[in-house]
Amino acid sequence: MMGGWFGMMIIPIIIIGIIVFMVYKPMQNNNGKDIGGRDNSMDILSERFARGEINEDEYNHKKDLILNYKKQ
Template sequence: MHNQFDYMGPNMFLMFLIPLVILLVVGLSIYMINKNNNENRGDKETALDILDKRYANGEIDEEEYLKKKKILKN
């Protein structure tokens, strides 16, 4: 006597495998996008960092440095 599952065979395996692969690809894509966004966020310098470097390199004098620093902190 046969039941309804005797005829599915390999197709039954594909019914579970294809959605699993799709979920895996979507999950991996989301992970990679978030990882990339977090890495890019850490590389950005703040305006105060740039101002400090310009002062340290002698591009601006102390008066200009203090004036701009006060503006940026407000």
Template structure:
């Protein structure tokens, strides 16, 4: 068995592998940060549906008139 003295780096391929691992780690961190930022934002559609549900409940309880209901509903939809 002959040993050429390249050690673990094996003719330079080890450096490419280390750089690749570092790049993958950086990309993973970036992806994780983006995911965490997106998960904290409320879904616009859910907020709109929630507002409509509250408006419908207020109208059903008689807290607002039909005119107010239609006006507020138009504001939410726009």
């Protein structure tokens, strides 16, 4: 129908292009947000506090900074 190697290669090329697009697009739009579009800085802060990497005073101070920054 389409003939030659072009006819056999067009479908795999389209499939590979779609896969690359689906992987690249979410990474390009990430900018500090997870795929759902939600800022994950509070999640990271909470995990650090839960692991004991920071104390309660540090947690509260950084939480206030993050929340004030989001309001701006």
